[in-house]
Amino acid sequence: MSESSSSPTRCEYTYAFLLIRLWLGLRALFAGLEKFEKGGSYSFTAYYENMGRMAAGITGASFLPLWATKLFAMSIGYLLIVVGVTLLLGIKTRLTLLAHGLLYVALSFGLMLVQEGEGVAWLGMHVALVIGGLLLVQHNRLALVRD
Amino acid sequence: MSDLPSSLFTRRDFLSTSAKLGAFIAAAPYVARGADGTGSDQVNVAVIGCGEQGRILINAALKIPGVRFKAVCDIWPVNRNYAENILKKFGHDPKPFEDYRELLATVKDIDAVIIATPDFKHAEHTVAAHKAGKHVYCEKLMSNTVEGARSMVVAARESKKLLQLGHQRRSNPRYQHAKDKIVTGNRLLGRITNITGEWHRAVSADLGFPAGKGLSDAKLAEYGYANMHEFRNWRWFKKYAGGPMSDLGAHQIDVYNWMLGVNPRTCMASGGVDYYKTHEWYDNAIAIFEYPTTEGIVRATYNVLTTTSAGGGYHEYFMGDEGALKISENPKATKLYREARAPEWDEWTTKGVVAAPLSGEGAPPPVKPWEKVGVKKLGGPSKATVDVRETAALSAWDIPVTLDKAIHQPHLENFFDAIRKGTPLNCPGESAFATAVTILKINEAVAAQKTLTFAPGDFIA
Numbered sequence: 001m002s003e004s005s006s007s008p009t010r011c012e013y014t015y016a017f018l019l020i021r022l023w024l025g026l027r028a029l030f031a032g033l034e035k036f037e038k039g040g041s042y043s044f045t046a047y048y049e050n051m052g053r054m055a056a057g058i059t060g061a062s063f064l065p066l067w068a069t070k071l072f073a074m075s076i077g078y079l080l081i082v083v084g085v086t087l088l089l090g091i092k093t094r095l096t097l098l099a100h101g102l103l104y105v106a107l108s109f110g111l112m113l114v115q116e117g118e119g120v121a122w123l124g125m126h127v128a129l130v131i132g133g134l135l136l137v138q139h140n141r142l143a144l145v146r147d
Numbered sequence: 148m149s150d151l152p153s154s155l156f157t158r159r160d161f162l163s164t165s166a167k168l169g170a171f172i173a174a175a176p177y178v179a180r181g182a183d184g185t186g187s188d189q190v191n192v193a194v195i196g197c198g199e200q201g202r203i204l205i206n207a208a209l210k211i212p213g214v215r216f217k218a219v220c221d222i223w224p225v226n227r228n229y230a231e232n233i234l235k236k237f238g239h240d241p242k243p244f245e246d247y248r249e250l251l252a253t254v255k256d257i258d259a260v261i262i263a264t265p266d267f268k269h270a271e272h273t274v275a276a277h278k279a280g281k282h283v284y285c286e287k288l289m290s291n292t293v294e295g296a297r298s299m300v301v302a303a304r305e306s307k308k309l310l311q312l313g314h315q316r317r318s319n320p321r322y323q324h325a326k327d328k329i330v331t332g333n334r335l336l337g338r339i340t341n342i343t344g345e346w347h348r349a350v351s352a353d354l355g356f357p358a359g360k361g362l363s364d365a366k367l368a369e370y371g372y373a374n375m376h377e378f379r380n381w382r383w384f385k386k387y388a389g390g391p392m393s394d395l396g397a398h399q400i401d402v403y404n405w406m407l408g409v410n411p412r413t414c415m416a417s418g419g420v421d422y423y424k425t426h427e428w429y430d431n432a433i434a435i436f437e438y439p440t441t442e443g444i445v446r447a448t449y450n451v452l453t454t455t456s457a458g459g460g461y462h463e464y465f466m467g468d469e470g471a472l473k474i475s476e477n478p479k480a481t482k483l484y485r486e487a488r489a490p491e492w493d494e495w496t497t498k499g500v501v502a503a504p505l506s507g508e509g510a511p512p513p514v515k516p517w518e519k520v521g522v523k524k525l526g527g528p529s530k531a532t533v534d535v536r537e538t539a540a541l542s543a544w545d546i547p548v549t550l551d552k553a554i555h556q557p558h559l560e561n562f563f564d565a566i567r568k569g570t571p572l573n574c575p576g577e578s579a580f581a582t583a584v585t586i587l588k589i590n591e592a593v594a595a596q597k598t599l600t601f602a603p604g605d606f607i608a
Contacts, residue, residue, distance in 0.1 A: 054519070
C-alpha cells in the first residue's frame with residue numbers, strides 16, 4: 001500500500017474540523033443558554049441568581065475577591081453564547097477558537113482554586129479540542145466571515 | 148363490675164393514669180408555691196454520685212433555668228471536688244459531702260436529688276432520698292436487682308414523691324415524634340414484625356486513678372467496694388452492676404418496650420467474657436425477646452459488644468410490613484424507610500411527619516456552592532440483581548425533628564417540669580421497673596441457657 005493512499009486527504013481534514021467546530025460551537029452555545037435557566041424557565045433574573053451563586057461559591061472557597069468572580073460570572077454566559085454562535089456561523093474562526101480556549105482556561109483557573117479536580121479535567125478536554133481545532137483551522141470551509 | 152369495656156381501660160392505662168395523677172399530686176405544693184406568688188420556680192438540687200455520668204447530668208442541668216445546686220456528694224474527693232468546682236464556676240455554691248446520709252440530714256432546703264452512683268447503690272440512695280422527702284432523678288439501670296428496683300418504686304409511692312429514671316430517649320423529641328407520629332400515631336411502619344438493636348463499642352482500657360489519689364481500703368470497704376480497681380471499673384463486676392446489657396442495652400430495650408407499648412413474654416440469651424481477662428461481666432451478649440402485641444408477635448433481638456465498634460454503632464431498628472424505622476440517639480444513624488408496596492408518603496411529607504432526605508442516604512447528590520441548583524444528573528450504573536427473588540429497594544426518608552440540646556437535658560427538663568407544674572413524668576418508676584425486670588432477665592437467661600418466661604405480674608412493682 002502506498003504512503004499517499006493511507007494519508008488523510010484534504011477533504012477528511014475539512015470534515016474533521018467541521019465536526020470539532022460544530023461540537024465546540026453547540027457546546028458553548030448551550031452552556032451559555034443553560035445559565036439563564038431556573039426551574040425549567042429561562043430569564044435574565046435566573047441568570048443573575050445562578051451566576052451570583054457561582055461567584056459567591058468560588059469566592060467562599062478561594063482567595064478570589066467577590067468583585068472579580070462576579071465580573072467574570074456575570075459575563076461568562078453572554079460570552080459563551082457569542083463565541084458559540086460565531087463558531088457555528090464561521091465568523092473569524094481562528095479568533096473565535098482562541099476566545100473559546102481562553103474562556104475554558106479561565107473557567108479551569110476558578111475550578112483549580114476550589115480544588116474541583118473533575119471539573120478541571122472536564123474543561124481540559126474542551127481545551128484539547130480547541131487546540132485540535134486550531135491545528136485544523138486551515139481546513140476551515142463554509143465560513144461566513146473568513147479570518 | 149365496671150361498665151367500661153376492658154379495651155378502653157387496661158391495666159397499662161391505669162398505671163399510666165396513676166403515674167400522671169401521682170406526678171400531679173406530688174408536685175402540687177410546688178405548683179401552689181409558684182401560683183400564689185410566695186415562691187419562685189427555683190428547684191434546689193443535690194447530686195449524689197459525681198463521676199462520669201454525674202458530670203454529664205450536672206452539665207445538662209446547668210442549662211436549665213431555675214435549677215440551683217445546693218449540695219454534691221461523692222465518696223471520692225476527686226469526683227466531689229470536680230463537681231463542686233464546676234458548679235462554682237457557674238455561680239452555684241454547693242456544699243460538698245462524702246456521705247449522702249449527712250447530706251440529706253444537713254441540707255434541708257433541697258427539693259430534688261439527682262443520683263448517678265453505681266447501680267448497686269441506686270436503691271439505697273433513692274429510698275433514703277424519698278424517705279427524706281425529696282424527689283429523685285436516678286440514672287438507669289434502676290437497680291442491679293429486681294428487689295432493689297421494687298424498693299425504689301415503693302419508696303416513691305409511700306413518700307408521694309416523684310421518681311424519674313434516666314431512660315432519656317423517652318424525652319428526646321425525635322424519639323417522641325417517631326413514637327407518636329410514625330409508629331403509633333399514623334402507623335407508617337404497618338404491622339411491626341421484628342426489631343433489632345445493638346450497641347457496639349470498641350475495646351477500652353480499664354480506668355485508673357491519679358497517683359496518691361486512691362481511697363484507703365478501709366474507706367472503700369465502708370462503702371461496699373473491694374478495692375480501688377473495682378471502684379473505678381464497677382461496671383465490669385457483678386457485685387456492683389448488671390453488665391453491658393444493663394449499661395447499654397437498658398436504654399435501647401427500654402425503647403422496645405416503650406415504642407411497642409407492651410413488655411416481652413419470653414427471653415432467651417447467650418453471652419460470655421470472650422475477650423477481656425479483667426472483667427466479670429460478659430463482653431459479647433445477644434438476647435431474643437417475644438413481644439405479644441395486639442397485632443401479633445414481634446420478635447426482637449439485641450446485641451451488645453464491648454470489643455468492636457463495627458456493625459453500625461448503636462441504634463434500634465423497628466421493621467414493619469410497610470416501613471422501617473432505624474433510630475439512634477445519633478441523628479446521623481437515624482433513617483426511616485418505606486416499603487415499595489406501601490402507599491406513597493407525600494401526604495406525610497406535607498404534614499411534617501416525614502421529610503425527604505437532604506443529606507445522607509436517599510438524598511440527591513450534593514450541590515457544590517458554585518454549581519447550579521436543580522440540575523438533573525444522570526444516575527450511576529444500576530445495581531446488579533443478585534437474586535431474582537430480591538424485592539424492590541426501600542426508599543429512605545428522614546424524621547423532621549432534631550434535638551438541639553444535650554441529650555439528657557430534655558429528660559431533666561421533664562423531671563423539673565413535673566416538680567414545678569405537675570407535668571407527667573416520661574419515665575416514672577413504675578414504667579422503668581418493667582424495663583429493669585426485662586433487662587435483668589437477660590442475665591438470668593444467659594446463666595440458665597434456656598428460654599425464660601415472664602409472668603404479667605413480674606412487671607408490676
